[in-house]
Every structure is written in C-alpha cells, then in structure tokens.
Amino acid sequence: MDFNKDFKILSSGVVYLDNCATTLKPSAVIDAISDYYMNYSANANRGDYDMSRKVDDKIKETRQKVAKFINAKDPSQIIFTSGATEGLNMIIKGYFLNHLNKGDEILTTKAEHASLLLPWFEVAKKRSLKIKYIDLQDDLSVTVDNVKKGITKNTKVISLAHITNVIGDVRPIKEIIKYAHDNGILVAIDGAQSVPHDKIDVSDLDVDFLAFSAHKMLGPTGVGVLYAKEEYLKDMEPLITGGGMNAFFDSMMNVEYKDIPEKLEPGTPNVAGIIGFSKAIDYLNELGMENIHKYEVDLKKYMVEKLSKLKNVIIYNKDVPNGIVTFNVDKVFAQDVAAYLNKKNICVRVGSHCAKTLSEVLGVKNTCRASLYFYNTKKDVDELVDALDNDNILYDSL
Amino acid sequence: MDENLRKSIILEHYDNPVNKGLVNADGYVRINMNSSSCIDNLDFMIKIENGIIKDARFDGEACAISTSASSIMMNLIIGKTVEDVKKIINNYEAMINEQPYDKDILGEAIVFDEIYKQANRKKCALLPFDGLKKILQQDKE
Numbered sequence: 001m002d003f004n005k006d007f008k009i010l011s012s013g014v015v016y017l018d019n020c021a022t023t024l025k026p027s028a029v030i031d032a033i034s035d036y037y038m039n040y041s042a043n044a045n046r047g048d049y050d051m052s053r054k055v056d057d058k059i060k061e062t063r064q065k066v067a068k069f070i071n072a073k074d075p076s077q078i079i080f081t082s083g084a085t086e087g088l089n090m091i092i093k094g095y096f097l098n099h100l101n102k103g104d105e106i107l108t109t110k111a112e113h114a115s116l117l118l119p120w121f122e123v124a125k126k127r128s129l130k131i132k133y134i135d136l137q138d139d140l141s142v143t144v145d146n147v148k149k150g151i152t153k154n155t156k157v158i159s160l161a162h163i164t165n166v167i168g169d170v171r172p173i174k175e176i177i178k179y180a181h182d183n184g185i186l187v188a189i190d191g192a193q194s195v196p197h198d199k200i201d202v203s204d205l206d207v208d209f210l211a212f213s214a215h216k217m218l219g220p221t222g223v224g225v226l227y228a229k230e231e232y233l234k235d236m237e238p239l240i241t242g243g244g245m246n247a248f249f250d251s252m253m254n255v256e257y258k259d260i261p262e263k264l265e266p267g268t269p270n271v272a273g274i275i276g277f278s279k280a281i282d283y284l285n286e287l288g289m290e291n292i293h294k295y296e297v298d299l300k301k302y303m304v305e306k307l308s309k310l311k312n313v314i315i316y317n318k319d320v321p322n323g324i325v326t327f328n329v330d331k332v333f334a335q336d337v338a339a340y341l342n343k344k345n346i347c348v349r350v351g352s353h354c355a356k357t358l359s360e361v362l363g364v365k366n367t368c369r370a371s372l373y374f375y376n377t378k379k380d381v382d383e384l385v386d387a388l389d390n391d392n393i394l395y396d397s398l
Numbered sequence: 399m400d401e402n403l404r405k406s407i408i409l410e411h412y413d414n415p416v417n418k419g420l421v422n423a424d425g426y427v428r429i430n431m432n433s434s435s436c437i438d439n440l441d442f443m444i445k446i447e448n449g450i451i452k453d454a455r456f457d458g459e460a461c462a463i464s465t466s467a468s469s470i471m472m473n474l475i476i477g478k479t480v481e482d483v484k485k486i487i488n489n490y491e492a493m494i495n496e497q498p499y500d501k502d503i504l505g506e507a508i509v510f511d512e513i514y515k516q517a518n519r520k521k522c523a524l525l526p527f528d529g530l531k532k533i534l535q536q537d538k539e
Binding site: 333334335336339342343350351365366394395397398 | 404405408409412436437438459460461462463516518519522
C-alpha cells in the first residue's frame with residue numbers, strides 16, 4: 001500500500017524510524033482538527049446550542065470508539081487524559097496512593113519508562129512502600145516464573161509496560177494478570193507501546209488499569225486514555241479539580257463530584273485532539289490491528305536479516321517480535337550515529353529512551369533505536385542499512 | 399578551512415583528548431554538564447588562582463563534537479586570565495550562532511565554524527563552554 005498520499009511528510013523523502021516516540025499523522029486526522037477549529041469550535045458540555053451539542057456528540061462518539069477499540073465494557077471507563085504519562089500518574093497517585101500502606105510491595109522491572117517508575121518512586125516514598133524489581137532474563141524479557149518469584153505476601157500491585165520502549169519485548173501480561181488476580185494482586189499496565197501496534201482486548205486480558213497515548217497511534221499530541229475497571233475509577237481521586245468535574249459545591253465547602261468519566265476529566269477537554277483521535281482510530285480499524293502487527297514483525301525480520309550482515313552493527317533485540325530494532329555501531333557513540341543518519345535524512349532515536357534504570361541490566365547506557373510503523377517500507381530499511389554499511393560513520397558524521 | 403583538515407582536527411581531539419580524566423585534588427571548581435535533549439554527559443573541573451586558569455580537566459561520555467570541543471577548550475584556556483577566557487567564550491558563542499567574531503583568539507576551536515549547518519549539534523559544541531561559563535560564575539560567588 002502507498003501511504004504517501006495520506007502522510008504528506010513521507011513524500012519529502014524522509015525516512016522516519018522513530019515511531020516509538022511519536023507517529024506521523026494522516027491527513028484525515030489533521031483535517032478533522034482543522035474542521036473543528038474552522039467550523040464548530042465551541043466548548044463542550046454547553047448543550048444549549050447546536051455547535052456545542054455537536055462537540056459533545058463527537059466526544060461521546062470518540063469515547064465509544066475507543067471503548068470498542070480496546071473492548072472495554074462501558075465507554076465511561078475511557079477517561080481522556082493528556083497522554084500516557086498523565087494516565088499513569090492518575091493510576092498511581094489518584095488510586096494507589098490512597099489504597100496502599102506502609103510495607104506494601106510494588107513489583108515492576110528496571111526496563112520501565114520514567115513515566116511509570118517516577119510516580120511509583122514518589123508514592124513509595126510517601127507511603128513507605130517497597131519497590132521490587134522482577135529478575136529479567138538474559139534477553140531482558142520478563143517470564144511468568146520470574147514474576148512469581150518476585151511476589152511475596154506483601155505484594156499489592158504489579159506494574160509494568162505491556163511492551164517496553166527500548167527493547168520492545170512483549171510481556172506475557174495475560175498470564176501475569178491471571179496469576180496476580182489469583183493472589184489478590186492488582187495489575188497496572190503502561191500500554192503506550194502496545195495499544196498502537198497490536199490488538200489489545202482489556203476484557204480478555206482482565207487488566208485492572210491501562211494507560212496509553214493518542215500521538216503514538218496516528219492521533220494528535222496532548223491526548224491519551226486511561227482505562228480501568230469501573231470500581232477502581234469510581235474510587236480514584238481526581239489529581240486536578242475544577243470545572244466540568246463537579247456536580248455541586250457551596251461556600252461551606254460541601255463538594256460533590258460528578259460520576260465517571262467526568263469526575264476524572266477536569267477543565268475544558270482537548271476537544272480538537274479528541275476529535276482528531278477519533279479519525280486516527282478509524283484509520284487503524286480500517287487497516288486492522290492484527291495486520292499492522294504482522295506487517296511490522298515481518299519488516300523487522302527483514303531489517304534484522306539485512307543489518308546482521310553488517311559487521312559493524314550490534315543488535316540488542318534480534319528475536320523480539322515487533323517493530324523495534326535497538327542497536328549500536330561498533331566504536332561509534334550512539335549520538336554520532338544518529339547525527340550521521342540525520343545527514344542522510346534518516347530519523348532514529350538515540351539515548352537511554354527514558355528508561356534510565358535499564359542500563360543497569362543492559363550493560364550499555366546508550367543505544368540507537370529504529371522503530372517501525374505500518375507506513376515504513378522495505379525501501380526505508382534498505383536506506384538505513386545502506387547508510388550503516390560504512391566504515392567511516394564517525395568521520396562522515398562530522 | 400579545508401573539510402578534511404577540519405574533520406581530522408576534530409577526530410584527533412576525540413581520539414586523544416587533552417586533559418581527559420578527573421583528579422582528586424583541592425582548589426578546583428567542578429560542574430556536571432548534561433543536556434536534556436541529547437546524551438552528552440561531561441564533568442569539568444577547573445582551577446583558578448589569582449584570576450588565571452591554572453588547570454582544567456574533563457571526563458565523561460559524549461559525542462565526537464562535545465568531546466573534541468572540550469579537549470580544544472582545555473588547550474585554549476589553560477594559562478589564560480579569566481578576562482581573556484570570557485572574551486574567548488563570547489567569541490566562540492558568536493561563531494556558533496553565526497554572529498561576527500574574532501577568529502584569531504579561538505585557536506583550533508574554529509573547526510566548529512560551520513557547525514550551524516548541523517543545527518542539532520550546536521548544543522554539543524556549546525556544552526563545554528556553557529560549563530566553563532557556569533564555573534566562572536560559581537568562582538565569582
């Protein structure tokens with residue numbers, strides 16, 4: 001399929017391989033956002049006139065669409081946030097801060113994103129909780145056995161990414177959740193790298209909490225989703241209070257909040273963003289999430305096959321079935337590799353990828369990461385491989 | 399400057415950096431410089447006595463540009479007065495930012511006179527000089 005028509009940036013000739021960071025946006029998403037600002041840019045929840053009614057309808061429709069997309073039981077379980085970071089903070093500080101006590105244990109890993117670990121560190125310090133790390137395999141994957149080994153009678157929550165953003169390993173979360181629930185443990189999942197790339201069914205997984213971002217799945221920046229089971233959302237404290245989320249208040253400080261989802265969505269929503277997100281989901285549904293996943297896995301295989309032939313390239317996650325290739329060039333600092341590739345109009349990410357504790361287990365601090373999406377092609381991969389097939393990368397980076 | 403000469407000076411400083419490695423000694427002002435947008439992470443330590451840079455050292459992990467810029471800076475500032483070093487910093491910043499500058503006082507640092515062509519590496523070239531500025535500020539306090 002030719003995606004150049006829908007993704008204008010692609011026609012510029014750029015090879016965009018930083019899809020873990022954010023994806024490109026199709027015209028349908030951009031047009032929907034423009035259409036809102038040009039033709040009916042009213043606020044939400046003011047249904048007294050038609051333009052605002054239309055905004056409410058669009059938000060409601062998007063909420064239903066997202067619920068269906070991840071197979072949530074009810075649209076009220078879809079809370080619009082500013083992104084996965086906010087969603088994870090709401091889960092950890094809005095729910096768990098009020099439900100955990102001194103000595104309780106959180107089980108996570110050293111391969112997690114800052115957006116999951118830092119809120120947990122904060123809550124752990126406040127509540128004197130213990131953070132425990134699941135042992136990782138040599139290939140840095142998480143096994144159910146190692147999860148079981150990490151669990152004690154004090155373990156209250158298991159919190160980790162479904163797919164990590166550095167290595168891209170897929171955690172066996174269905175089995176982990178099953179085992180956790182059998183032992184009275186809740187599970188909070190960072191879905192930022194999984195929801196955009198594969199079919200995620202929250203009902204089948206039986207996940208308690210899940211957060212993800214729209215901009216990593218064709219949508220605009222500044223929109224994300226928090227999903228949780230109804231009872232936990234109802235019991236979650238809003239981190240921000242104000243307009244739109246209260247049902248009643250008086251000067252005596254009597255306050256009553258609205259029910260979910262409004263209770264957890266204070267202030268004017270990101271209307272344009274939510275409307276754009278709706279079109280992003282349409283686009284993904286049209287392609288089919290299973291197809292997207294299969295395409296990315298196949299394209300990664302192709303990339304690994306070709307890169308493996310280069311003597312100067314070290315790949316850290318060859319066998320992980322997804323669209324992420326984490327690599328270094330022998331004797332060249334990762335940032336110089338990225339600067340060199342940039343000269344060839346190839347975009348890769350370099351660094352610790354917001355997972356600074358991972359270097360403790362990976363053994364290297366910094367890596368280059370090429371992450372694919374369905375609009376990437378074998379030609380993109382060929383361009384990357386051709387560029388890296390060069391003994392003078394450092395010299396040419398200058 | 400000839401392209402190949404420019405690159406070979408940068409690489410020479412990258413491969414054999416001047417005063418790379420910190421020492422455990424008194425009388426130095428120290429600073430860590432890391433950038434939130436890239437992965438350069440360098441420590442600097444500078445000894446200033448009677449308004450003169452007596453010694454300067456650095457260490458850490460960084461790209462070829464940051465490392466060579468640090469190394470070149472070591473050569474450029476040791477033995478100079480703080481006032482002269484301030485002039486060097488101002489001229490270097492002007493060069494990186496495509497403003498008029500006096501190239502005669504910048505020594506080998508003029509190898510970065512075209513770094514603006516790679517805009518995302520300007521911060522790498524500036525990092526050691528930003529650190530030096532902070533150290534001079536701290537020393538004053």
